[in-house]
Amino acid sequence: MAEVTMENVTKIYGEDVVAVRDMNLDIPDGEFVVFVGPSGCGKSTALRMIAGLEDISRGKVFIGDEVVNDKPPRERDIAMVFQNYALYPHMNVRENMGFALKLRKMDKSEIDRRVGEAARILSIERFLDRKPKALSGGQRQRVALGRAIVREPKAFLMDEPLSNLDAKLRVQMRTEIAKLHNRIGTTTIYVTHDQTEAMTMADRIVVLKDGVVQQIDPPQNMYDNPENVFVAGFIGSPAMNFIQAHLEKENGGYAVVFGRTRLPLTREEIEEAKNRGHDPDQYANKEVVLGIRPEHMEDAGTEEAAAIDDAGGSSAMEVEAQVIESMGSEKYVYFSVPREHAAHLESVAEMTDDTGGGEEDTGGGSAEDAGGDLMVARVSAESTSREGEKMRLVIDSSKVHLFDLETEQAIF
Amino acid sequence: MTTASTEKKRRGGLLREEFGNPERRTAYYMVLPALLIILVVAFFPILQAVNLSLRQATVAVRGPFVGLENYSEMFQNPDFMEGLTNTLIFTAVSVTLEFFIGLVIALAINRAFRGRGLVRAAVLVPWAFPTVISAVMWRLMFQDQVGIVNYVANAIGLISQPILSDRTLLLVGVILVDVWKTTPFVALLLLAGLQTIPGDVYEAARVDGANVWQRFLRITLPLLYPTILVALLFRTLDAYRVFDLFWALSNRELESLSTFVYEGVRVSQLQFAQGNAASVFIFVTAFLIAIFFIKVLGMQTSTEE
Numbered sequence: 001m002a003e004v005t006m007e008n009v010t011k012i013y014g015e016d017v018v019a020v021r022d023m024n025l026d027i028p029d030g031e032f033v034v035f036v037g038p039s040g041c042g043k044s045t046a047l048r049m050i051a052g053l054e055d056i057s058r059g060k061v062f063i064g065d066e067v068v069n070d071k072p073p074r075e076r077d078i079a080m081v082f083q084n085y086a087l088y089p090h091m092n093v094r095e096n097m098g099f100a101l102k103l104r105k106m107d108k109s110e111i112d113r114r115v116g117e118a119a120r121i122l123s124i125e126r127f128l129d130r131k132p133k134a135l136s137g138g139q140r141q142r143v144a145l146g147r148a149i150v151r152e153p154k155a156f157l158m159d160e161p162l163s164n165l166d167a168k169l170r171v172q173m174r175t176e177i178a179k180l181h182n183r184i185g186t187t188t189i190y191v192t193h194d195q196t197e198a199m200t201m202a203d204r205i206v207v208l209k210d211g212v213v214q215q216i217d218p219p220q221n222m223y224d225n226p227e228n229v230f231v232a233g234f235i236g237s238p239a240m241n242f243i244q245a246h247l248e249k250e251n252g253g254y255a256v257v258f259g260r261t262r263l264p265l266t267r268e269e270i271e272e273a274k275n276r277g278h279d280p281d282q283y284a285n286k287e288v289v290l291g292i293r294p295e296h297m298e299d300a301g302t303e304e305a306a307a308i309d310d311a312g313g314s315s316a317m318e319v320e321a322q323v324i325e326s327m328g329s330e331k332y333v334y335f336s337v338p339r340e341h342a343a344h345l346e347s348v349a350e351m352t353d354d355t356g357g358g359e360e361d362t363g364g365g366s367a368e369d370a371g372g373d374l375m376v377a378r379v380s381a382e383s384t385s386r387e388g389e390k391m392r393l394v395i396d397s398s399k400v401h402l403f404d405l406e407t408e409q410a411i412f
Numbered sequence: 413m414t415t416a417s418t419e420k421k422r423r424g425g426l427l428r429e430e431f432g433n434p435e436r437r438t439a440y441y442m443v444l445p446a447l448l449i450i451l452v453v454a455f456f457p458i459l460q461a462v463n464l465s466l467r468q469a470t471v472a473v474r475g476p477f478v479g480l481e482n483y484s485e486m487f488q489n490p491d492f493m494e495g496l497t498n499t500l501i502f503t504a505v506s507v508t509l510e511f512f513i514g515l516v517i518a519l520a521i522n523r524a525f526r527g528r529g530l531v532r533a534a535v536l537v538p539w540a541f542p543t544v545i546s547a548v549m550w551r552l553m554f555q556d557q558v559g560i561v562n563y564v565a566n567a568i569g570l571i572s573q574p575i576l577s578d579r580t581l582l583l584v585g586v587i588l589v590d591v592w593k594t595t596p597f598v599a600l601l602l603l604a605g606l607q608t609i610p611g612d613v614y615e616a617a618r619v620d621g622a623n624v625w626q627r628f629l630r631i632t633l634p635l636l637y638p639t640i641l642v643a644l645l646f647r648t649l650d651a652y653r654v655f656d657l658f659w660a661l662s663n664r665e666l667e668s669l670s671t672f673v674y675e676g677v678r679v680s681q682l683q684f685a686q687g688n689a690a691s692v693f694i695f696v697t698a699f700l701i702a703i704f705f706i707k708v709l710g711m712q713t714s715t716e717e
Contacts (some may be wrong), residue, residue, distance in 0.1 A: 053615050074621035086612035090634040099630075100620035147620070 002064035002154040003029045004050060004187060009059035011045050011211075019045040020211045022059070027189065032181050034202035035191045036234070042211035043191045044159055050189065051157050052076050063154055079148035083160040085140045087132040087147075093119075094128040097146045111150075118146040121180070138169045145180070155187040162197065174200060195235050199223070207231050209347065229289060229408040230347040232401055238294045238332065241375040242343040244405070245290040247283045254280050256290050256402065258341045261317040263290070263397040272412035273402070283404075283411060289343050291401035294332070294376045299383035300392035308396045316392045322374065324387050333377045333385065333393070342373045347408060458695065465689040470682070482689040491675075492690060495667035498583055498658075502668065503651040506590045510647060511640075513591065514598030519632075521599070522606045532603075539596040547660035550589045551576070554661075582666045586657055594650075598643050605639025606632070641711040648705075649698055669694050 004027040011020040020042040027033050035043035048054040050061055052073035060067050068076050079100075087096050094115055101111045119125045122142040132140055141161060148156050161177070162170045178201050181188055192198055198205045199219045207214040207222070207230070215227045219235075226232035232240045245258035254265045265280070273280050298305040300316055319335035336342075377393050385391040402411040431437050465482055468475035486492050521532050538546070553561040556574030565571045575581045609632065617627050633640075655670035664671070669690060676687015705711045 051619060053618065073615075073618045074623065078619065080616065080619045082612045082616060084610070084612055086610070086616035088613060088616070088631065090637075099617075099622075103621045103626060147616075151620075 002187060003027055003062075004155055004189065005060075005062040006046070006050070007060040007062070009046070009049060009061060010057050011042070011049060011054060012057040018211050020049070020208075023213055025206060025213070025216065027187060029187055030185045032178075032188045032190065032201060032203045033206060034198040034204075035189065035206045035208060036193065036195055036198040037208035037214075038234075039193060040210075041208040043193075043206075043208050045211075046208070047157050047159055047189060047191045050155075051078060051080050077151075077154045079151040079153040079156055081141075081144045081148050081156065081158040081161045083163055085132070085144045085164075087140060087143055089132055092129050092131050093124065093135070093143050093146075096132065096143055097150050100147070100151050114150040114152075115146070118149040121149065121183070122146050122176075137165050138173065141165060141173060145177070149180070149184065153186065155189065158188065158190045160192055161190075163192070163194070170197075177201065196237060199235065205235070207234060225410070226291075226401065227410050228347075229291070229345050229403050229410075232291050232403070232410070233345075233347070236293055238376045238378065240291045240293050240401070241377075242345060242403075243290045243292065243337055243375075244341050244343040245288055247280070247286060247288050247402070249281075249284050254284070256288065256397075256400070258290065259317065259338060261315055261395070263315045263395060263400060265402075266398045268398070269400075269402075269412045276410065276412060278411045280411070283402075287405050288411065289345065289403040289405050289408070291403060292395055293399065294378040296396040296399040297377035297379065297393045298396075299333070299377075299379040299385055300394050301384060302380040302382050304380045305394040308394050315397055316394045318390060318392050319375075321385050321387055321389060321391050324385065326381070328381065330381050331379050331383050333379055333383070333391070334374045335377070335393075336374055345408060461688055461692055461695075465685070465692045467685070469685050469688065471677075471684050475685070482685045483693070486686045486689050486693070489686065491667055492669075492672050492686070495669045495672040495690075498667060499652060499654065499669045501583065502587055502590070502654060503648060506587045506594070507644065507647045507651050509587070509591045510595045510598045511644060513595045514643070515602055517595065517599035518602035518606055519628075522603055535599060536596045538593045539600075541593065543593065543656045544660050546589060546593055547657050550585070550592075551661050551663070554585055576662075579666060582662050586661055586666065589661060590651070590654070590657055594647065598647060601643040601646070602636065602639060605636050605643075608639075609635045638712050641705055641709055645702060645705045645711065648701055652698055652701065653694060 004025075006023050006025040009020060009023040010018065012018050023042075023046055025033070035046060037043050045054060049056050050063075052068065052071060056069050060069055062068065063076055063078065088099065091099065097115045097118060098111045101114065115128070116125070119128055122145060124139060124142045124146060127135060127139060127143070132143065135143065141164075144161065158177075162173050165173060174197055177190075181201075190197075190201060199222075202219055204216060204218050205222050206216050209230050215222060215231045217225070222231065222235050226235060226240075229242065233242065243258055245256045248255050248257050250264070254270065256263045256265065270280055298308055319333075319337070321333045321335055323332075323334040325332040325334075379385075379393075383391075403409065404411060431440070464474070466477060466479060468478045468481075517535060521528060521535065541549075550561075553559045554575040556562050556576060559575070562571070562575050565575070571578075571581060573581075575585055613631060613635075614627060617631050622630065653670055654668050655674065658666050658668040658671050659674075673687050673691045673694065676683040676690060678687075
């Protein structure tokens, strides 16, 4: 086991196609790090540079204390799990798992012991003599994991290992990989485009976009304090709503105004903005982007809404519910805001490429499916609002986010 | 319930099961014309040839039944034995050379490099020539007065007499020309097989610690094995039945099994019965070669898993 360090790592294809730009990352021994981002963001390229399957154009990769830039994969002592499993079709499960050990001329009895142990952990003992083609997707994925485990490598690299599985199996394997990591504690770098996987598995998440690291943080921090519009929209399901609004000064404080809605900023939020080096005054009377998570809105007619009201500083907006999806435990209300308040942000458009609702397994999040500029609120199941009717949504203004319209960076 | 109905069907017999179902019956009607054509153009001539090989036949008459006499005479005929020896040597050597050289070429052009498409096309050029044309072309080059190959081989002391006047040298020449001509075909077949091996398997092997040689031995070769068998079977049967190269390059001097058959059965010859027996011999032995590939070497005859 070892730490993995990336120092200004850059990958350039051909003359000027930059796949990864100046990536810096320190992964302490035993950490589970997830690279997440839309397709083409450079996350797999970054992983493959660590594995040694791609050359590093600039910068350094350390495994342990060693610079491994010029070492072939086999000298890096890392194990990798591939999206398509990449099992050796002509070998049975036992041979697949023992292949690396056999190449190292390890003792036959030691190979058997390790393969048996890994098979037991992954509950694939029954399949040891089968060829990969006789296994289901989930079983193949376990074999691929087993092949990595028996190596007892310095680090595990996993490239979208669950994306070929169906939703239910994916959730199950997610837990198993997390359990496995708790048990053997090997440094793990995991690549996915699914923010749910990132949130549930990671010690720390690295969000990438266009080859540039957007933010590195533990999941809860990432969710609570996104540093820009892209991260805010990418992390969380259903995705955060963005509204173009106006920041106004009012008797000593500030308020975000759009339509007839007026959200006074809390003292904590102003404090946070100052901590980030922003003077709220510089945004006064200017357009800003307001970010509200679906779970921070509530149907005004429910008890939960009263709770938000009690917390103080809440405000409401009147909307017309276009679609209401009932999930049993909660309801998703889809509505649109007037055109002048719809925030057209480039980075948000990019996100919808492959992170649409269909990929999510926590349910819902299908705002994109419902069409373009729809906003979504996650309200209590007791809400009695109906499609096509007006309803009032209470916004928890202590939980909203504000972004610079130009730079898309978080103000708080 | 299920077992009971299967049982019942079995008792009804195969015919009833196959023809009882209207859909299946239609299917049989559909393949019937094809089956008839195969019967007429393949099975009937084969049976007829076997029948004739057991008789004192000529082109014109069927003749009396003589058992295996034609065969025993055939094996005592020095022309036939020479043809058989030449054919076996030719098949073994040319197929071996074509396989190894073809494999090297396939591995080389399987890698991505600039101008790969052009190289792939260029490699195939010899294969695109009609065999007779390449044979005549090479015969000119082997010729002892104007032939460049003969001249160079003589100059560097490789040969002491003209190529075309020595049967051993002729056989070597025939083998070389066949290798020149057919290696591209083998390379193309193997290349197609190489391209079905997924790239991530190689990446997994690299991460697992396999070096180039180990990747070739433990990944490429086993995964290419089915394609190798197909290529070898095609080439072995083709080489075993070789006719045109021997005929045109040696100007009818060098005997192969097929040239022996031709000499025997053509109208002006009187050894019709022996030629016919030789053709049956080729058919049966070629069939055995195919069986060997499928049964002993485990060649897949269909793509079903």
